[in-house]
Amino acid sequence: MSDEEFLRKEIDSVEQQAAKRIDPGTGALTISIAVLALLVSLVLPWIGDATGLGVLLGESQGVLPRLFAFLALGVGVLGSGITLAVRRWGLAWVCALGLFAASVVGVLSIWTQQTTTSNKVVGPGPGLGLTIAVIAVVVLLVKWVKIAASRPPQL
Template structure:
């Protein structure tokens, strides 16, 4: 008895199913954590309107209108770039790799934020202006983003 060759249609179906499997393996499902990520992104945006040091607002540091050193400015770029834009891109595309980039990037941004707070506290004369609520709120929101992205990425 001779074996019949596999029909061409079944070979094409098998190749298509393997392609679908690869695409599904690279996707994430953020589930209810997506709401937490979205709220934290809004908090980061809103905190840029609050004072970060004295009466200087976060957006002024981002725009370079206020000279507060490299650490607060670096934190504004990482918080906005990774925390807001990176998170929005990861939520929209649902890519597993982007979820990890956001998790690691937000973690690095938290370290930048803590250093930014520290830089505002060191050498502040009595009655001077240290870290204001906007900076602290942004660090906490980016910390929440980092934890949320780690949870999402590990769920896969």
């Protein structure tokens, strides 16, 4: 193998490795702030007096808020952290799709706390923590979709 062939193979392998990576740029700061907002929202009330941690641990009876808490913590916090650390394009898409599901469940969680099956019973309503968590998840969703979609097409 000549030096030119060896150099060409090395350049091609570096190019393939670079194509699998993302560069979040200044979006990493926005993602970090949104993750921090998610973590802070866990100590604020979500449903009545139940905090986000309480909802996560099953103190509340709402199924959708608990599912949202798992998705927000799993994909929003852990997924975002891992993806920022390894900077893989595929993980950026996993975060984007997971956060889409989390945002839908989050909006439904707020909606279910505002509606009841009887006009006589008033629900506890969504707390400040749940609202902040849903907004943070939507911000994360927008940032991860922008980052994941920014990959140039392969030639």
